[in-house]
Amino acid sequence: MTKVTMTVNGKAVSGEVEGRTLLVSFLREGLGLTGTHVGCDTSQCGACVVHVNGQPAKSCTAFAADLDGASITTIEGMANADGSLGTIQQAFQDHHGLQCGFCTPGMVMSSAALLAENPKPTEMEVRHYLEGNICRCTGYHNIVKAVLAASGQDVSKIAAE
Amino acid sequence: MPKDHGIGASSKRREDIRFLTGQGVYTDDLNLHGQAYAVIVRSTVAHGKIKSINTSNAAGMPGVLAVFTGEDFKDVGGNPAGWLINSRDGTPMREPKRPVLAHGKVRHVGDAYAAVVAETHAQAKDAAEQLAADTEIKDLPAIVDMAAAVADASNRVHDEIPDNLCFDWGWIEDNRAKVDEAIRNAPHVTTLELINNRLVPNAMEPRASIGEYFPGTGDYKLTTTSQNPHLTRLLVAAFVMGIPENKLTVVAPDVGGGFGSKIYHYGEEALVLAAAKKLKRPVRWTAERTESFLSDAHGRDHVTKIELACEKDGTFIAFRTETLANVGAYLSNFSTATPTFLHGTLMAGPYKVPNVYVNVKTVFTNTAPVDAYRGAGRPEATFSLERVVDKMCRELNLDPFEVRRKNFITTDMFPYTTPVGLPYDTGNYHATLDKAMEIANVSGFEKRRAASAAKGKLRGMGLSTWIEACGIAPSHLVGVLGSRVGLYDAATVRVNATGNISVMVGAHSHGQGHETVFAQIVADKLGIPESSVEIVHGDTSKIPFGMGSYGSRSLAVCGVAMTKAIDKIVAKGKKIAAHMLEAAEEDISFEDGKFAVAGTDKAKTFGEIAFSAYVPHNYPLETLEPGLEETAFYDPNNFTYPAGAYICEVDVDPDTGKVDILSFVCADDFGNIMNPMIVDGQVHGGVGQGIGQALLENTTYDENGQLLTGSFMDYAMPRAEDVPFYQVDYSCQTPCTHNPLGVKGCGEAGAIGSPPAVVNAVIDALHRGGHTQVKHIDMPVSPSRVWSAIQG
Numbered sequence: 005m006t007k008v009t010m011t012v013n014g015k016a017v018s019g020e021v022e023g024r025t026l027l028v029s030f031l032r033e034g035l036g037l038t039g040t041h042v043g044c045d046t047s048q049c050g051a052c053v054v055h056v057n058g059q060p061a062k063s064c065t066a067f068a069a070d071l072d073g074a075s076i077t078t079i080e081g082m083a084n085a086d087g088s089l090g091t092i093q094q095a096f097q098d099h100h101g102l103q104c105g106f107c108t109p110g111m112v113m114s115s116a117a118l119l120a121e122n123p124k125p126t127e128m129e130v131r132h133y134l135e136g137n138i139c140r141c142t143g144y145h146n147i148v149k150a151v152l153a154a155s156g157q158d159v160s161k162i163a164a165e
Numbered sequence: 166m167p168k169d170h171g172i173g174a175s176s177k178r179r180e181d182i183r184f185l186t187g188q189g190v191y192t193d194d195l196n197l198h199g200q201a202y203a204v205i206v207r208s209t210v211a212h213g214k215i216k217s218i219n220t221s222n223a224a225g226m227p228g229v230l231a232v233f234t235g236e237d238f239k240d241v242g243g244n245p246a247g248w249l250i251n252s253r254d255g256t257p258m259r260e261p262k263r264p265v266l267a268h269g270k271v272r273h274v275g276d277a278y279a280a281v282v283a284e285t286h287a288q289a290k291d292a293a294e295q296l297a298a299d300t301e302i303k304d305l306p307a308i309v310d311m312a313a314a315v316a317d318a319s320n321r322v323h324d325e326i327p328d329n330l331c332f333d334w335g336w337i338e339d340n341r342a343k344v345d346e347a348i349r350n351a352p353h354v355t356t357l358e359l360i361n362n363r364l365v366p367n368a369m370e371p372r373a374s375i376g377e378y379f380p381g382t383g384d385y386k387l388t389t390t391s392q393n394p395h396l397t398r399l400l401v402a403a404f405v406m407g408i409p410e411n412k413l414t415v416v417a418p419d420v421g422g423g424f425g426s427k428i429y430h431y432g433e434e435a436l437v438l439a440a441a442k443k444l445k446r447p448v449r450w451t452a453e454r455t456e457s458f459l460s461d462a463h464g465r466d467h468v469t470k471i472e473l474a475c476e477k478d479g480t481f482i483a484f485r486t487e488t489l490a491n492v493g494a495y496l497s498n499f500s501t502a503t504p505t506f507l508h509g510t511l512m513a514g515p516y517k518v519p520n521v522y523v524n525v526k527t528v529f530t531n532t533a534p535v536d537a538y539r540g541a542g543r544p545e546a547t548f549s550l551e552r553v554v555d556k557m558c559r560e561l562n563l564d565p566f567e568v569r570r571k572n573f574i575t576t577d578m579f580p581y582t583t584p585v586g587l588p589y590d591t592g593n594y595h596a597t598l599d600k601a602m603e604i605a606n607v608s609g610f611e612k613r614r615a616a617s618a619a620k621g622k623l624r625g626m627g628l629s630t631w632i633e634a635c636g637i638a639p640s641h642l643v644g645v646l647g648s649r650v651g652l653y654d655a656a657t658v659r660v661n662a663t664g665n666i667s668v669m670v671g672a673h674s675h676g677q678g679h680e681t682v683f684a685q686i687v688a689d690k691l692g693i694p695e696s697s698v699e700i701v702h703g704d705t706s707k708i709p710f711g712m713g714s715y716g717s718r719s720l721a722v723c724g725v726a727m728t729k730a731i732d733k734i735v736a737k738g739k740k741i742a743a744h745m746l747e748a749a750e751e752d753i754s755f756e757d758g759k760f761a762v763a764g765t766d767k768a769k770t771f772g773e774i775a776f777s778a779y780v781p782h783n784y785p786l787e788t789l790e791p792g793l794e795e796t797a798f799y800d801p802n803n804f805t806y807p808a809g810a811y812i813c814e815v816d817v818d819p820d821t822g823k824v825d826i827l828s829f830v831c832a833d834d835f836g837n838i839m840n841p842m843i844v845d846g847q848v849h850g851g852v853g854q855g856i857g858q859a860l861l862e863n864t865t866y867d868e869n870g871q872l873l874t875g876s877f878m879d880y881a882m883p884r885a886e887d888v889p890f891y892q893v894d895y896s897c898q899t900p901c902t903h904n905p906l907g908v909k910g911c912g913e914a915g916a917i918g919s920p921p922a923v924v925n926a927v928i929d930a931l932h933r934g935g936h937t938q939v940k941h942i943d944m945p946v947s948p949s950r951v952w953s954a955i956q957g
Contacts, residue, residue: 024287035287037188038194041421043369044454048877051369079187097177100846104676105184106369106421128884138877140369141676143853143915144885146846161894162324164211 006069012037013081016138027061028052030068031078039109040081043138050137053110054078055118060117062136079109082116092116092154099159101150102140111137115151124155171689175842178214178681182900189419192373192390193451198459200375201230203437203450204289206279206296207459208271211307211531212322215269215278215300223281223296228288228369230444232296233280233436235268239812244430244495248502249647250332250527256580258332258527261323265405265432265439271302272322272494274872275459277432282440282448288504288865307870310632311468311489311528320528322494331492331501331527336509344522347483350475353699355557360943361545362856363466363491363864365880366538367674370421371452372461376437380431380445384412385438391417392427393713396650398705400430400498406438411450413438417482417703420675424854425537426461428715429498445944458875463864464538466491467504467545473553474520479561479568483520484512490527490535498537501527507542507634507716513583514550515632515808518570521584531870535717539854539916543633548944551629551921556940559932565925566607569598569630569810573607579904581659587634589806592834596897598630600833601810604892613814614933622816624827625930629811631918634804635910636721653800654723658687660793662779665697667803668730670776671711672723673702676850677912678843683727685840686906690731691771692758709796717910720839721805725904729797737793738774744785745769745777794919805909809833811852813922818928824860824927830892833914836900837907844911848893851915857883858916863945881945920944927951 009018012035019034031037031054043051044065052064061116082090086096089097109133118125118133120141125133130151131144139147153159168174183189220232242515243262251256267278279296283289308314308322314329322329335341348354385408391397398415402408412950419425434451440448452460467490474483490504509523558565570855573594574581582588607730610626617624637643640651640779657669668687672679701707711723735755743750752763761768769777777784778793811829817823861881865873874880900907919950925947931939933956940952 020211022287032194034181036196037187037191038191041191041370042193042643042878043371046454046876046878047456048882049369079185083186083431089185096185100183100842101177102184103678103846103850104369104422105180105189105419106191109187110186127890128886134885138369138882138884140367140424140854140882141850142846143849143851143883143891144858144888145849145853145891148885148890163890 008068008072010071010073013077023067023069025068026064027066027068027071028063031063037078037080041106041109043107048138050110050114051107053113053137055117062113064099070110079112082112092119095150095154099146099150099153101142101146106113107137107139111139111147115154117153119155124157168697169683172839174685176677176681176685176695179682191419191421192375192388195318195375195388197375197447197943199435200447200449200507201282201284201444202286202289203280203282203440203448204342205277205433205450205456206281206293207278207456208274208278208302208891210271210302210304211274213271213302214305214306215271216303217301218279219299220296222299223292226292226295229281229283229292230284231267231282231440233440234264235264235278238265239268241265241407244432245401245404246496246497246501247649249649250334250501250505252332253335253338258501259326260496261326265435269799273533274769275456275533276494276787279458280436280808282444293460307531308859308871309530309532309866309868311491311530314528314530315526322531329529331496331529334505334507334525336435336523339520340520340584341731344483344485344520346944347520348472348474348485351482352477353475353561355473355553355560356470357553357556357941358470358762359549359552359941361465361467361536361548362858362862362944364422364464364538364862365458365672365864366426366464367457367460367882368422368424368426371454371457371651372427372431372433373449373451374434374437375449375859377447378442386414386416387434387438388416388418389434390416390420390427392423392715394421394673394674394703395671395710395711396706397434401434401438405435414706416545417673424539424676425715427462429462429536446901455875456876458880459872460533460707461476462495462497462534462536464535465545466535469549471549471553471559475557476811479557479563481516481518484518484550485522486512486524488525490525491530491532492527493530493532494532495534497534499532500536502541503537508546510585510587511543511546511634512550513585515574515630517574517578518572523585524633530722532866539851540913541716543913544917544920547629547631548921552924554939555581555925555928564600565622565628566598572593577768588803590803590806590902591899592806593899594630594808597834598810599834599892600897601812601830604832604894605812605828605830608639617816623819623930623934624814624816625926625933626931627813627922627924627926629918629925631811632806632808633913633917634806635717636801636805638722638801638804640800650712651800652712653798654711654726655796655798656723656727656730657709657794657796658727658734660734660775662776664775667699667701668727668923669701670707670723670727671708671713672719673714677714677719682840682843683724686724686728687731690728692756693771717912720906720908721904721910722799724908726797726905727797729799730795733795733797734793740789741774741777741784742769745783801904803903805836807833807835807909807911809914809918811918811922813905813926815923815926815930817927817942817951819955822948824946824951825925826856826889828892829889831915832894832897834899834909835895835911836898836909838895839908844895845893848915849891851890852919853883853888854916855919856923857886858945859920859946860878861887861945931955
């Protein structure tokens with residue numbers, strides 16, 4: 005067992021992990037932050053995306069022990085300070101960008117990373133950036149629309165709310 | 166002006182708040198005090214005889230608490246099929262036992278034959294690997310191909326079933342000779358052999374279950390990823406475990422998508438309950454994605470020959486199909502209904518064709534069970550019909566739009582009973598086709614095609630006009646057809662003393678947004694704010710016995726039960742109001758949340774009536790019970806029949822065979838709309854899955870029964886780049902005539918209507934590009950298949 009210390013959503017945390025403990029397991033089982041989900045075992049679906057030192061990462065593919073000292077942001081850290089939904093979260097609700105909600109945390113985290121590096125993406129840039137996040141419910145229409153809306157672009161011309 | 170609340174408003178979803186902030190509670194999110202972890206040991210061969218399982222090494226490993234094998238469950242019941250289907254000769258289907266854990270034989274890769282429970286998941290996994298190494302399984306020849314399975318009686322999935330046939334079903338058998346005769350004498354017959362590709366539903370949340378046992382009371386609790394907790398309770402309690410139903414609570418908390426795959430009871434649910442009882446601790450099992458691929462019920466997998474007989478002008482005379490439908494190694498709960506009553510009965514489509522006959526042979530193979538997946542039987546029927554109609558149009562050089570128009574059932578013909586037995590109550594198929602053509606700008610196609618051609622692309626347009634049957638009912642009819650359950654639903658409306666409302670519903674939301682939409686309906690009917698209404702679902706200890714959510718039934722069946730319970734609330738409220746207002750009951754009206762005496766300004770608010778019901782100081786106690794809570798069960802007297810027209814445009818790259826979807830137009834008739842935003846989302850999702858089936862997804866077993874597509878690296882799920890923005894319209898509305906909400910259901914439409922539109926568009930593109938030798942390409946219409954077809 006190894007002791008790791010991280011900053012998660014701005015709070016210092018620590019815990020004992022096995023060498024094989026994945027970051028996602030540490031977050032979910034160790035810290036009780038179950039908003040980050042596991043949808044596959046092969047780093048394909050993106051339900052587990054968090055930010056590690058400001059970069060999007062699939063937490064099912066990182067060992068917790070390797071991330072001593074890292075700063076992690078999860079979906080639980082995305083709301084505004086007053087608890088209201090952040091811009092991207094609010095856009096997902098406004099544009100019905102989620103249904104079952106399972107892929108949603110990863111979608112929001114990836115979208116936030118996209119908008120951080122490309123504040124006004126085109127539709128195709130959004131679609132391309134989200135290729136590592138699978139959603140089975142929405143057919144992606146309203147997810148793409150929500151991300152475009154969150155970037156401040158006019159989405160009223162896009163077919164159907 | 167769009168409505169901003171109540172029925173017809175695009176109310177934002179209240180459930181989104183918890184999902185967007187990571188506060189949803191899915192089964193695997195629960196971490197109960199003292200929880201232990203189960204890992205399932207699954208067969209790595211498709212077909213084999215279990216010679217020995219040595220559990221002692223695994224049992225002695227660190228943290229291991231218990232080991233289970235098929236021996237532990239050989240005396241409990243099997244997981245039953247929900248529908249008994251008879252063969253054409255009247256004999257009942259073959260129904261082999263589906264055990265909790267395989268005993269004696271394993272019958273597909275992924276078949277569960279043992280389980281390990283340990284203190285941690287990692288320890289359980291380590292021990293499960295050891296147990297697999299300590300198991301000796303003698304390989305038997307795998308039965309994978311359906312035609313071969315039926316032809317070779319020497320090799321059997323189930324030793325007691327000689328020809329691997331579950332049943333040989335004819336619909337409607339009495340029409341067979343007449344249909345054969347019509348086809349023999351027809352001026353033109355188009356024949357098409359096609360495969361409806363096998364799919365894995367792949368809800369993003371893998372299945373998971375937690376068993377709990379409370380020794381003090383003898384109660385069990387199962388928390389599980391289910392679309393229908395009451396049905397699961399009934400199956401686990403009464404059929405498999407032999408637990409009194411009232412000693413088992415089943416909770417389906419937040420569930421991350423279902424699409425059919427979480428309708429069914431699976432053995433893992435019984436296993437965690439048995440383990441919890443043995444260990445007196447909660448036991449959790451969560452599937453890894455590969456386990457989902459190996460053990461969730463798959464969808465589709467039909468091999469069909471369809472014949473369309475018609476006049477030279479395209480007037481339909483007859484449809485006749487022969488289908489082999491894969492049921493996999495065991496019968497899943499709805500697997501016998503899906504290829505029969507959800508498929509054969511839709512084989513007239515929206516057309517006034519006089520003769521239809523459907524034959525379906527269901528076949529056992531050494532593959533995972535196959536059952537209902539979004540659309541369930543209806544996509545298979547629609548794909549066969551819409552592809553053969555398209556092929557006929559090419560053979561006779563007819564306009565596919567005009568041929569549909571010519572053959573549609575017209576509005577003056579409703580109610581219309583098809584030759585396959587469904588009484589369509591209402592519809593307007595011309596209207597949805599016109600609307601789709603308008604949105605798709607069909608007349609501008611040639612210009613767009615020229616633009617594509619200038620870029621070296623072959624552009625094509627494909628049409629599909631589809632119909633489905635939702636809200637399967639009534640129970641007495643489905644009983645005659647072989648259903649072993651009723652297909653009603655139920656809701657309890659509890660008005661609390663302070664006037665807010667809890668509604669307990671049998672439907673289950675795993676993405677559909679019931680918590681929002683159902684509250685809109687209640688609020689609208691009672692004239693109160695949506696925020697005063699709470700929808701409770703998913704917990705058998707709280708909700709009445711309902712059948713859950715599948716088959717686009719939530720609103721059309723449970724939603725109607727809810728409105729009927731509201732009607733009872735209003736009726737009782739009027740009695741209370743009459744007493745309080747010293748008026749005759751028949752003089753009391755209820756509007757905008759107020760009970761008023763007609764023609765006066767005397768009125769009581771809904772809140773005042775509720776308070777009086779619970780604090781009955783001024784109340785007709787001699788004739789009326791206190792309290793304000795009503796339950797209604799609703800058993801519809803017919804299915805509902807959503808229908809629509811879909812138009813897809815594609816570009817095909819002739820050099821690579823890659824298909825790009827440029828536009829996808831849906832014009833649907835869902836009857837009345839409760840929340841447009843959510844209906845849009847349902848259609849988007851269905852079309853996304855349909856495009857996945859048409860272009861990307863395929864479940865492939867090799868000749869040894871090994872699943873070659875067992876992860877997201879091998880199975881091509883549609884991703885954001887694979888699909889366009891969809892154009893969705895549902896302004897053509899013919900409200901359902903037999904439910905008071907006038908709703909029809911919208912959950913499956915997209916998955917039913919879209920695959921043939923895509924494939925028809927690809928074939929159209931190839932023909933327009935001069936590749937007229939291409940008559941059909943099986944799904945998924947992948948680049949390699951398209952390229953090969955172009956090469957001839």
